[in-house]
Amino acid sequence: MTELTPLLQRADRAVSGVPLPADGIEGVRRRRDRKRRNQRIEAGVVGIAIFLAAVSIVAVEVGSDRTSTPIAPPTYVAPEPPVVPRIGLVGLAPEGMSPSLPMSGELVVSFFFGHTMGDPGRFHVNVYEDGRMIWLRLGDASLGRSSTGWIEQRLTSEGVEAMRAVVLATGLFEADAQFASGHGLFFGDIGVRDGGRFVRVTWGDIGGDEPATIPTVEQANALNGLDARFADPASWLPAGAWRDPEMRPFVPSRYSVCLGAESATIELAESLAPLPPQAQDVLRAQGMRRYEYTNLVGTFNYWCASFTTDDVRALARALDGGDHRQRREDVFGLAYTFDGGSVPEVWLNIEPTLPDKV
Amino acid sequence: MVGMEEPAVVVASSEGSLQIPLTFEEFFEAQRGRLFRALLLVTHDAAQAEDLMQESFVRVWERWDRLGRPSEDPVGYLFRTAMNVHRSARRRAVVAARNVVRPTPRPDPFDDVVARDEVTRSLARLAPRQRAAVVVMDLLGYTSQEASEILGIRAGTVRTLTSQARATLLAGREPTDD
Numbered sequence A: 001m002t003e004l005t006p007l008l009q010r011a012d013r014a015v016s017g018v019p020l021p022a023d024g025i026e027g028v029r030r031r032r033d034r035k036r037r038n039q040r041i042e043a044g045v046v047g048i049a050i051f052l053a054a055v056s057i058v059a060v061e062v063g064s065d066r067t068s069t070p071i072a073p074p075t076y077v078a079p080e081p082p083v084v085p086r087i088g089l090v091g092l093a094p095e096g097m098s099p100s101l102p103m104s105g106e107l108v109v110s111f112f113f114g115h116t117m118g119d120p121g122r123f124h125v126n127v128y129e130d131g132r133m134i135w136l137r138l139g140d141a142s143l144g145r146s147s148t149g150w151i152e153q154r155l156t157s158e159g160v161e162a163m164r165a166v167v168l169a170t171g172l173f174e175a176d177a178q179f180a181s182g183h184g185l186f187f188g189d190i191g192v193r194d195g196g197r198f199v200r201v202t203w204g205d206i207g208g209d210e211p212a213t214i215p216t217v218e219q220a221n222a223l224n225g226l227d228a229r230f231a232d233p234a235s236w237l238p239a240g241a242w243r244d245p246e247m248r249p250f251v252p253s254r255y256s257v258c259l260g261a262e263s264a265t266i267e268l269a270e271s272l273a274p275l276p277p278q279a280q281d282v283l284r285a286q287g288m289r290r291y292e293y294t295n296l297v298g299t300f301n302y303w304c305a306s307f308t309t310d311d312v313r314a315l316a317r318a319l320d321g322g323d324h325r326q327r328r329e330d331v332f333g334l335a336y337t338f339d340g341g342s343v344p345e346v347w348l349n350i351e352p353t354l355p356d357k358v
Numbered sequence B: 001m002v003g004m005e006e007p008a009v010v011v012a013s014s015e016g017s018l019q020i021p022l023t024f025e026e027f028f029e030a031q032r033g034r035l036f037r038a039l040l041l042v043t044h045d046a047a048q049a050e051d052l053m054q055e056s057f058v059r060v061w062e063r064w065d066r067l068g069r070p071s072e073d074p075v076g077y078l079f080r081t082a083m084n085v086h087r088s089a090r091r092r093a094v095v096a097a098r099n100v101v102r103p104t105p106r107p108d109p110f111d112d113v114v115a116r117d118e119v120t121r122s123l124a125r126l127a128p129r130q131r132a133a134v135v136v137m138d139l140l141g142y143t144s145q146e147a148s149e150i151l152g153i154r155a156g157t158v159r160t161l162t163s164q165a166r167a168t169l170l171a172g173r174e175p176t177d178d
Helices: A005-015 A024-061 A157-168 A217-231 A268-272 A277-286 A309-320 B024-043 B046-062 B074-096 B109-116 B118-124 B128-139 B144-151 B155-171
Strands: A107-114 A123-128 A132-137 A151-155 A177-179 A187-194 A197-203 A242-249 A254-261 A289-294 A299-308 A326-330 A333-339 A345-352
Touching: A005 B024, A005 B109, A005 B118, A005 B128, A024 B024, A024 B046, A107 A157, A107 A217, A123 A157, A123 A217, A151 A157, A157 A187, A157 A217, A187 A217, A254 A268, A254 A277, A254 A309, A268 A277, A268 A299, A277 A299, A277 A309, A299 A309, A299 B155, A309 A345, A345 B155, B024 B046, B024 B074, B024 B128, B046 B074, B074 B128, B074 B144, B118 B155, B128 B144, B128 B155, B144 B155
Parallel strands: A177 A197
Antiparallel strands: A107 A123, A107 A187, A123 A132, A132 A151, A151 A242, A187 A197, A254 A299, A254 A345, A289 A299, A326 A333, A333 A345
16 A cells, blocks of 8 residues: 555546446457467468478579569567576675776776566676676576676777777767667667767667657667677677686675665655664765656655675675565665655665776 | 366455455456456556457466466466566557558547546556556555566666656646545
8 A cells, every 4th residue: 555546546446437348258268269270370371481481492592593672671680699697696795706896997888778678688788998898688587597697708908999889880879869669679778989979879768758769670670780799799709809708797896775765755864764773873874875866757866875895795784684574685786675664665775886887 | 168177276366355266267257357447547548458458368368277276376477467468569569650550549438537537647647667567556556576577677667667657646636525
């Protein structure tokens, strides 16, 4: 039950005046039967198609000189990315692991590619001037794949330049651009440094209103092709592009700790109140800063501080000693929720800080 | 005949526990109103809500042998499927919009509700993902973690979407006497 539940219940009552579909279970039964019939037909069509394809291959091989002109370029179908097991860390870095150095790094390419409308398969890659390539692919249960976690590989300066060049070669990064989803694109955000500028191309719903411009097939194919390149750089980068191609866990040198509530605005004291006293002390000592997130529809705030790995471990111990509603370790770090006092729920996230955010 | 040998299930619902043992037909009758109303609020289109509801129930029916087991959660599966199908439909709609001439719209009974009810009008102003998040959490009563599984997005994203949606809805609320 939230403060909005009565409003939604009112809307629910209002829409209860819309009559239910008249055909009820019979409509579902007809749809199921139609689906089964179509599946049988499709199975037959596939068999015929395979037969015809085999015949046409034979025809080409015997020397047919017929030519055809395609009406439109086909939508790009990306190859399946290589299967990479979970190499990255889950939760906090274990004691004794050396953090990735240098602590901070300058971004040359940032790459964020959604492969569904949600999180499954989402792919992030950051390429830094110092040669680090830090990347993550989220799991997709429908493909039986787990998240890779944050992985680090090292490029030479030649490799960094090759990754930058392949982005610029698409011709899409002359200026910032925003597209709607379409032609196999769901949502994403690619940025590349070009001289003194950092040019970004985004598409789909990435937090604000979805733009109206649908990419052309060629533009979508270029972005999807880039995704295939980034998914498997070992297949096209020259040997000299790698300083260390081995995939290792990215070990952060710092973590961001943020907490807030689902309500629009919350003061620090309110957000700290449900936490164990020792954790409150640790957080206050770090000097939590207020951040605001503003979008087209409203503003809400949360509180954050940057922690060293040692400090964040101490915080986690203090949090684990108290009463939390939920604790979750994943490739994004550690997340807790607490029963709020003045608010329904307080959340606290501990996430690795990537080198461009240090 | 489906349902003659259905195993027993206990289905927790905000509308109360359902009778056991449960056949698919009973499950359909128990859930179709709730699902249809939720989909109306998410899609704002009665024809689309009907289409999504039918497809979701077909998918549940195809898996009823497994979903009917006591350890399974057919209600959660139904709503998760509905939201998945909704996302896929949105994708197809965006792609199809380039090439398809829109038919003349038929009268939608939902339009009458929107004309009368201020809350449903406010919901129309939300982005589709915000609307789905707020319906799943604030109306259907799922937690942010459960909503994240139903909507296929991170719990943090659910929280962000619902915060945005709540800010919009509460800010735009006209004075009422209830």
